[in-house]
Structures are given as C-alpha cells and as structure tokens.
Amino acid sequence: MSSFQDHVDYENVPTDASGRPLQQQRRSLGRKRSMISALLWAMILVMALTMGMVHFRKRLPENEKSVMASNAADSETHSVPKNDDGVHPQVAWMMSFGGSGTSYTITNTEHMTGVTTATNYARDIVPSVPVHQDWTNGPFVHATQLKLPEKYILTKTHCGGYCMDCAPQTYVYDQVTDFEHDCLTATSASVDSSSGEYAVRTSTYSNAIPKRAIHLIRDPFDNMVGRMHLAVKLSADRQGHGNDAPLKEFDNSMDGFYEWCDYLDTKYADAEASSTTINHAILEAFSDLPCHAEWYRYVQWHNLATEVRDQLELPVYHLFYENYTLAYDDTVEQVLEFLELEAVHSPIEFYVGKTYRSFFKPEHAQMAADFTKQFASPRVWELLEHYFHGISEGDDDTAVESEFDLKPADDDQVSTTVNGDNDDDSVVENVDGGAATVDKSSNEGSEVAWLLSFPNSGTSYTITNTERLSNYSTASNYASDWEKLVPVRSEFTKGPYLHNLNMKVPGLVLTKTHCTAYCADCSPETYVIGSVNEFQEGCRTVHAKVNGKEVDQMYSAAVPAKAVHLIRDPFDNIVARLHLSLKRMQEIGAPTDDLKSYTEGREGLLAWCKYIDEKYAEEEGATDLIRPKIKSLWKDVPCHAEWFRYVQWHNLALEMTSQMELPVLYLHYEKYGQHYNKVVSDLFKFLELTPVRDPIEFVAGKHYADYYTAEEQRAAARLVKAMASPDCWELIKSYFDGLLDE
Numbered sequence: 001m002s003s004f005q006d007h008v009d010y011e012n013v014p015t016d017a018s019g020r021p022l023q024q025q026r027r028s029l030g031r032k033r034s035m036i037s038a039l040l041w042a043m044i045l046v047m048a049l050t051m052g053m054v055h056f057r058k059r060l061p062e063n064e065k066s067v068m069a070s071n072a073a074d075s076e077t078h079s080v081p082k083n084d085d086g087v088h089p090q091v092a093w094m095m096s097f098g099g100s101g102t103s104y105t106i107t108n109t110e111h112m113t114g115v116t117t118a119t120n121y122a123r124d125i126v127p128s129v130p131v132h133q134d135w136t137n138g139p140f141v142h143a144t145q146l147k148l149p150e151k152y153i154l155t156k157t158h159c160g161g162y163c164m165d166c167a168p169q170t171y172v173y174d175q176v177t178d179f180e181h182d183c184l185t186a187t188s189a190s191v192d193s194s195s196g197e198y199a200v201r202t203s204t205y206s207n208a209i210p211k212r213a214i215h216l217i218r219d220p221f222d223n224m225v226g227r228m229h230l231a232v233k234l235s236a237d238r239q240g241h242g243n244d245a246p247l248k249e250f251d252n253s254m255d256g257f258y259e260w261c262d263y264l265d266t267k268y269a270d271a272e273a274s275s276t277t278i279n280h281a282i283l284e285a286f287s288d289l290p291c292h293a294e295w296y297r298y299v300q301w302h303n304l305a306t307e308v309r310d311q312l313e314l315p316v317y318h319l320f321y322e323n324y325t326l327a328y329d330d331t332v333e334q335v336l337e338f339l340e341l342e343a344v345h346s347p348i349e350f351y352v353g354k355t356y357r358s359f360f361k362p363e364h365a366q367m368a369a370d371f372t373k374q375f376a377s378p379r380v381w382e383l384l385e386h387y388f389h390g391i392s393e394g395d396d397d398t399a400v401e402s403e404f405d406l407k408p409a410d411d412d413q414v415s416t417t418v419n420g421d422n423d424d425d426s427v428v429e430n431v432d433g434g435a436a437t438v439d440k441s442s443n444e445g446s447e448v449a450w451l452l453s454f455p456n457s458g459t460s461y462t463i464t465n466t467e468r469l470s471n472y473s474t475a476s477n478y479a480s481d482w483e484k485l486v487p488v489r490s491e492f493t494k495g496p497y498l499h500n501l502n503m504k505v506p507g508l509v510l511t512k513t514h515c516t517a518y519c520a521d522c523s524p525e526t527y528v529i530g531s532v533n534e535f536q537e538g539c540r541t542v543h544a545k546v547n548g549k550e551v552d553q554m555y556s557a558a559v560p561a562k563a564v565h566l567i568r569d570p571f572d573n574i575v576a577r578l579h580l581s582l583k584r585m586q587e588i589g590a591p592t593d594d595l596k597s598y599t600e601g602r603e604g605l606l607a608w609c610k611y612i613d614e615k616y617a618e619e620e621g622a623t624d625l626i627r628p629k630i631k632s633l634w635k636d637v638p639c640h641a642e643w644f645r646y647v648q649w650h651n652l653a654l655e656m657t658s659q660m661e662l663p664v665l666y667l668h669y670e671k672y673g674q675h676y677n678k679v680v681s682d683l684f685k686f687l688e689l690t691p692v693r694d695p696i697e698f699v700a701g702k703h704y705a706d707y708y709t710a711e712e713q714r715a716a717a718r719l720v721k722a723m724a725s726p727d728c729w730e731l732i733k734s735y736f737d738g739l740l741d742e
Contacts, residue, residue, distance in 0.1 A: 088132045091118065091139060091209050092152040092339055093314070095183070096216035097301045098162040099227040101321040104350060105216065105335065106142070109154055112343045113336065116146035118155040120186040123200045128188030131155075137203035138186030151340035152212065159183040159308075161301050164231045164294070167268050168275040171297050176311065179304040180207060213314045214338065215305060218321040219387050219694050220298050220372070221365070224291055225356035228260045254359045261290035268293060282375060289367040299375045299384075306380055318383060324350050326469065326684065326691040328677030352676065355694040365391050386692035389471040446488050448475065448496060448559050449508045449687055450539065452657070453566035454649045455518050456576040458669035462566060462683075463499070465696045466510055469680070470689040473503040475511040479544040494553040495542035508562060508687045515539040517649060520581050520642070523616050527645050528625040532659060535652040563662045564683065565653055568669040569735045570720070571713075574642045575704035578608050602707045609638035616641065633722055636715040638708070643716055647723040654727050666731060673700040714739050 094117075096102045106117050122128035122140035129141040131153055139155045141148070160182030161171045173179050184204050191198045218226075232250050250260045272283055272293070286292050309316050317338040323331040332347055360368065369388040373381055451474075453459045463474050475488050475496040486498045488509050496511045516538025517527045529535050540554050620626065620641070634640035657664050665686040671679045676698060684691055705713065717739035721729060 089149045089151055089153040090211040091131065091155045093183070093210045093213040094154050094156045094216065095213050095305050095309070096156075096158060097218075097223065097298060097305075098158055098164075099223050099230060100216045100218040101324075102156060102158075102216060104324065104348075105214075105319065106154065106156060108332070108348045108350075109335065109339070109341070110143055110146060111348050112332070112345050113149065113341045114146060114344050115149040115341065116141050116143040116153070118142055118153045120155070120157045120184075123187040123189045126189045126191055126198070128190065130188075135205060135209065137205040138188060139205065139209070140186060140188055149339070149341055152338075154214070154339055155210070157183050159301070159305065160185075161297055161304070163297075164227055165264065165267075167271040168278045168293075169271075171293075171300075172275070172277040173300065173304060174277060176304060176307045180308045180311070183305075183308055184209075207312060210312065210314060212316070212338070213309050214317045214319050214335065215309065216319045216321060217302065217383060219355070219357075220295070220368070220384070221357045221360055221387070222355055222694060223298060224294050225257055225359050227294065228257055228291075232260075257356075257359050258290060261294075264291060264293060282371075285374075286367060286371045289371055290364055292371070295368055295371055296375070299372055299380070302380045302383070303375075303377045306377065306383075322691065322694045325352050325677055325680070325695055327681045330681070350677070352695065352697065354697060357693070362391075386690075389692050446505050446507055446509050447561040448488055448492075448511045449562040449564060450560045450662075451510050451512050451564050451566060452539065452653050453512070453514060454568070454573065454646060455514050456573055456580060457566045457568040458672070459512060459514075459566060461672070461696070461698065462564075462667070463510065463512060465680070465698075466683070466687070466689070467500055467503060468696050469691040469693055470506065470684070470687075471503060471692050472506040472689065473498045473500040473509065475499055475509045477511070477513045477540075477542045479542065480550045482545065485544060485546075492555055492559060494555045495544060496555065496559075497542070497544065506687070506689055508689075510564065510687060511560070513539050515649070515653065516541070517645060517652075519645075520577055521612065521615075523619045524623045524625050524641075525619070527641070527648075528623070529648060529652060530625075532652055532655050536656050536660070539656065557660065560660070560662060562664070562686070563657050564665045564667055564686065565650075565657065566667050566669060567650065567731055569703070569705075570643065570646050570716070570732070571705040571708065571735070572703055573646060574639055575605060575707055577642065578605060578639070581608070605704075605707045606638060612639060612641065630719070630723060633715070633719045636712065637719050638712060640719070643719055644723065647720050647728065650728050650732065651723070651725045654725060654731075658727075672698045 094102060094105065110117055118131050118139040119125075119142045120139055122138070122142075125140060125142070125144070129144050130136055131139055131141055131148070139157075142156075159179055161173060161179065163171055181204060184207055185202065186205060187200055187202050189198065189200050228250070229252050232252075250256045250263070272278060278296075282296070283292070286295070289295060317334065319331070319335065328347075328350060332343075336343060357365070369391045372384055372388065376384060451459060451462060453462075463476075466472075467474055476499050477496050479485055479495070479497045482497065484501065485495075486501060487493060488496055488498060488505070488511070496509075496513075498505065498509070499512075515535055517529050517535065519527055536557065537554060540557060540559070542553050542555065544551060544553065546553075620631065626644070630644070634644065637643055663686075665682065667679065667683060676695075680691075680695065708716065713736075717736040720732065720736065721740065724732065
C-alpha cells in the first residue's frame with residue numbers, strides 16, 4: 001500500500017504579487033453595495049473577461065519555457081478531460097477551513113477511484129483546464145492525466161476569511177454573499193507557447209455550478225496549533241524571497257504556541273480596538289483568550305459555510321477529520337457513496353496526526369469552549385459541541401485538568417506491579433483524591449465491561465485512549481492508592497471503582513482486571529491455578545483502601561456484562577515483564593550488584609531467566625501441579641515458568657468468559673500499529689461508545705523475538721501448543737508462524 005502523510009495545504013490561494021491573499025485587497029468590509037456599484041462591478045468583470053485581464057505576469061526562466069510551451073501545445077488534446085461516456089460531472093464542493101486535512105481526502109479519492117478531483121486553486125497547474133469547456137472561470141481539473149468522474153467531481157475550496165496573520169478588516173464578513181463570492185473564486189494559469197509568458201488569472205464562476213458539498217471539520221484545538229506550525233514553516237520557506245525574516249522564534253512546543261498567540265494578539269490589538277466590523281462585545285468578553293482572532297475566524301468560517309450551503313440548497317455530507325482515525329472504512333465508504341464513485345484501488349494509508357488539546361491551559365480551554373458556544377450558530381454548535389465535552393459551560397469545570405494530563409505510553413514503560421497484591425499502573429491510576437465527585441444519577445444503570453489482560457499487554461494505552469476518545473471514565477479493580485472511591489454503580493459497594501472522577505459514566509464501563517496468577521518471581525504453588533472458579537475470583541477481586549487500610553474485597557460474578565480480552569505477542573510480553581521487574585527492583589533499592597547483570601539485551605534476558613529458572617527448579621521438580629510432559633517441553637525454554645503463566649492465564653480467561661456467557665471482543669495489541677482505525681472502531685462499537693475527540697498517539701512497543709535463538713523460539717512454540725486449549729491456540733498461533741512443523 002502506498003503512503004501519504006497528510007498535511008495542511010491551503011497556501012495555494014489567490015494572491016497578489018506580494019503574496020497577500022487577493023481577498024484581503026478585494027474586500028473592504030462594512031461596505032454597503034448599492035445597485036449602481038453592483039452594476040459597475042458587473043461591467044468591470046465583463047471587461048476583465050473580455051480583455052483577458054491578469055493580476056500579474058512574469059517571464060519564465062529560459063530552461064522552463066520549453067516545458068511550459070509543450071504543456072500549452074498539448075492543451076488541445078486534454079483541455080477538457082472526458083469520462084468514458086463523454087459526460088461532464090457536476091461539482092461537489094470540498095469546503096474546508098485552512099488546515100483541516102483537505103489533502104488526504106483529495107489525494108485518497110483520486111487514488112482509490114482513478115478519476116480526478118477539481119480545485120479553485122490552479123495557479124500551479126499549467127495550463128489550467130476547466131472541468132467543463134464552458135466553465136472558463138473554473139473550477140479547474142486537478143489531475144489532467146486522469147479521466148473525469150461520471151456524476152460528481154470533488155472540488156476544493158477554502159472560501160475566505162482563513163488568513164492567519166491579518167487584521168479584522170481582512171477576515172470579518174458582514175454579508176454571507178461576500179463569503180459565497182469567495183467560495184466561487186478561482187485562480188488559473190496559462191502560458192504563451194512562443195514567448196513563455198506565464199499569466200495567472202482570478203475569476204469567479206456561477207453559483208449554479210456547485211450541486212452538493214462535503215463540509216470538512218477538524219477539532220479546533222488541533223486546527224489552531226496546526227495552523228501556527230504551518231505559518232512558521234511557510235515563513236521559513238519564503239526566507240530570501242523578499243519576505244520578512246522567518247518566524248523561527250516560534251517553535252512547535254506549547255510555549256512556542258503561546259508566544260505565537262501573544263505575537264498575534266499584540267500585533268492587532270489596536271486594529272481590533274478601532275475596527276468597525278468586529279463585534280466588540282465578543283472581543284471584550286474573550287480578550288484574554290490566546291489567539292482569540294483565530295478562534296473568531298474558525299467559528300465565523302463554519303457559520304458562513306453552513307449558511308452558504310443552505311442558501312444554495314446543497315445536499316451536504318459532514319466529514320469529521322478524526323473519523324479517519326476512529327472509523328476509517330466507514331468514513332471512506334460514505335465519502336465515495338456521497339460522490340457516487342466506485343473504489344477501484346485500495347486506499348492510501350492514513351497516518352494519525354498529532355493532537356494538541358494538551359497545548360491549552362484549562363482556563364483557556366474553558367474560554368474557547370464558552371466563546372465557541374456563544375458565537376457559533378445553533379446548527380454549527382451542534383457540529384462542534386462534542387469537541388468541548390467536559391469543558392463547555394454547564395459541565396464540570398475541573399474536567400479539563402485530568403484530560404490534559406494524558407500521555408501516550410509505550411507499554412514497556414508502564415508501571416505495573418506483577419506480584420499479585422497491587423497494580424500500580426501509574427499512567428492511568430493517579431486520580432486526585434480531591435477531584436470532583438461523579439454525579440451518581442448519571443451512572444445508576446451502568447454495567448461493567450471487563451478489560452481482561454495479562455500484565456504488560458497494552459492495558460494502559462487501551463484505558464487511557466478510551467477515556468480520551470470518549471470523554472467517559474473507565475474503572476479499575478486496583479484502587480489501593482486512591483483516597484476517594486466511587487463505585488461504578490451505588491449498589492456495587494465492593495467495586496469496581498471509577499478511575500476518572502472528572503468524567504461522566506458511560507452505560508458500559510471498561511474495567512481493568514488482571515485477574516490472578518501473573519506473578520513474575522514466584523513458586524508453582526503461587527501461580528498454578530486449580531480451577532476456573534479460582535481464576536474468576538481473582539478477576540472479581542478489588543484492591544482498595546478503606547478507612548485508611550488496604551483491603552481485598554470481591555464483587556459479585558453478576559457484575560460484569562461483557563469482556564474485552566487483550567492479547568500481546570508472548571515474546572514481547574515476557575521480555576517487557578522482565579524490564580518491569582528490573583525497574584521495580586531499582587525502585588525498592590536493590591543492591592547495584594544484584595542488577596548489573598540484568599541488562600536489557602539478550603544477555604540480560606538469559607541472566608534473568610537463569611536466575612528465575614534455577615531459583616524454583618527444586619519446587620518445580622517436586623510439584624505434581626504441573627504435568628510431566630510440560631516439564632519435559634519447557635526445559636529448553638528460557639523463563640519457562642513465564643511461558644507457563646502466559647498460556648495458563650489465557651486458557652483460563654477464555655474458559656471463564658465462556659462459562660459466564662459473556663460477550664467477548666478479542667483485541668490483539670499489535671493491531672493498534674497495523675490496523676489502528678479498525679481496532680478502535682470495533683472496540684467502541686463493542687462498548688457502545690461514540691468517539692468525540694482525536695486519539696492519543698499510539699507509540700508501538702519494541703519487538704523482542706530476536707532475544708531468543710531460533711531453537712529457543714521453536715521450543716517455546718512447542719510448549720505453548722502443548723499447553724494451549726484449542727480456542728487459545730487459535731488466538732495466539734500467528735505469533736509462532738513458521739516455528740512448528742505442521
């Protein structure tokens with residue numbers, strides 16, 4: 001599959017010779033057109049078209065003339081591409097605020113369908129070819145080597161009002177018709193085959209041309225920061241071309257973003273104060289919101305885009321950019337269905353972009369939420385509200401703080417005790433005891449969906465990302481460090497307990513449990529489980545602090561309603577557990593001499609395995625809890641007891657969920673890196689959750705199969721197959737491909 005790194009792409013817009021958007025020169029806001037001025041404007045347009053007026057001309061370098069001339073000479077043969085039936089398509093606008101992710105949708109649509117899209121921005125496409133021979137003012141074909149679609153051609157337009165470093169008179173609109181005019185404005189290019197003269201023309205096509213629209217929407221927090229990064233990049237790219245020095249002092253960090261906002265807010269403070277076009281009540285109310293003009297532009301743009309669509313009576317598909325991450329297949333299918341296109345190739349791989357919610361301090365996120373709610377039209381607020389769940393007016397004011405502390409985690413770095421008496425998974429289990437309590441009326445009907453995981457299988461990322469995406473709390477069996485305990489339901493007095501008291505409670509609460517028999521340094525009497533019931537009791541046991549004392553308590557087997565069974569490659573899982581054990585030894589102050597032989601490479605693994613295998617060799621030899629066949633098979637497997645625990649754990653988890661008749665979703669940790677969108681989509685469907693934010697970036701863990709020799713890998717495969725139940729082997733056999741002679 002080919003790959004394409006999505007990027008913001010709205011620099012290719014109508015500009016004058018100095019690089020300023022033409023809309024900035026064209027529009028003097030506050031104007032009230034009279035009938036006479038409208039007629040004069042129409043006459044000027046007619047004259048401009050007749051005379052072939054251009055905004056600027058430049059002589060091409062000699063070495064480019066031949067290429068341009070060749071293109072111009074060929075223009076008759078492909079001047080207006082036709083589809084197989086010779087029918088020209090109708091225009092489906094791709095309406096997007098700058099920096100919203102247009103490029104991926106355009107590029108992927110062309111790649112999957114084999115037909116071209118169109119654009120309002122064709123100054124770099126020479127010669128520019130109109131979609132229809134009669135549409136000389138645009139829009140223009142984007143990829144002239146491709147044929148036209150039969151029904152609808154996706155056509156890029158950013159309309160207007162999306163500049164970043166500009167004064168109010170440039171971006172504030174007082175009439176919807178002005179915004180519509182900018183949506184219909186296009187640039188095109190031509191070249192004289194003999195002289196090499198290159199000309200760019202700006203024109204406006206009829207509002208009868210667009211027949212439907214895709215309205216692209218991106219999380220405003222991500223949109224703001226992404227636009228700042230682009231502004232700095234473009235400034236650097238233009239250095240030495242007659243522009244000001246690049247904005248290099250604004251780096252891509254949170255501090256750099258705040259410095260950028262301070263630069264913009266200060267630079268245009270006087271212009272905003274003296275402006276006759278901007279709403280001063282809004283300006284005064286949100287003057288302390290960093291980059292407040294950017295928020296104004298974002299909300300105004302979506303307000304006006306919605307109005308224009310409605311006035312033109314265009315059928316609309318709302319494309320939320322984050323849906324490429326959360327439900328990729330469904331999203332692409334819906335886009336193509338709306339455009340009446342058929343896929344003939346596999347899609348271009350979508351790379352999840354960064355999220356920047358954490359760049360905003362809680363108080364500023366609250367201001368942004370309040371501003372958006374107040375300024376957005378009711379219909380636009382319905383489209384944007386989910387980006388502000390937990391921080392908009394009327395919600396818990398403290399919700400932002402916990403949300404912004406979440407970080408992506410490599411599972412090797414997750415702090416998880418593996419000795420059975422506590423699970424200090426510090427990435428996700430650090431709830432502030434003084435946090436706001438949950439509105440219990442909202443969770444009286446909630447049910448538990450277990451997250452069953454052998455430690456170091458990817459629990460932390462699954463928990464943290466689920467909370468982030470859904471804005472709902474998860475729960476846990478491990479609350480011994482929590483000072484405030486709130487059960488998933490009031491009658492569940494013995495747990496499990498809600499993890500994030502700043503979030504609302506969903507109908508199905510994903511609940512962390514490692515069950516039992518997952519210790520790392522222990523004897524067979526500790527880890528060999530005699531029955532499924534014993535394992536189930538471990539799954540239902542809660543470690544909590546009650547009245548200042550740590551206690552273990554068990555909730556009813558009737559509490560769980562579903563289960564997510566998390567599985568990780570055993571080669572990776574076992575080595576990651578070694579790394580964690582070493583970390584724990586360091587934390588408790590083990591002597592340096594005891595640790596220095598256990599490095600993180602193969603030699604360290606072998607040293608650790610030798611220590612563990614020899615330590616319990618006598619007990620393992622004497623016990624009748626382990627079958628002789630298994631003892632015979634494991635002798636050539638380093639850390640053989642770890643392999644035993646891994647397989648036994650998954651065997652018991654499968655048998656237990658079957659006996660309890662729980663609906664189960666099997667989640668392989670590696671698939672986050674291979675098929676991220678599908679994994680998250682399936683998980684959310686299973687939990688009956690709706691994603692409302694962008695995900696936390698997934699940082700794939702390391703792979704450790706090469707820590708084992710080929711013979712050790714084969715020995716491990718033989719041991720696992722001998723121990724695993726048929727159902728368990730089906731789930732994990734792919735990790736041993738090529739290691740067994742079938």
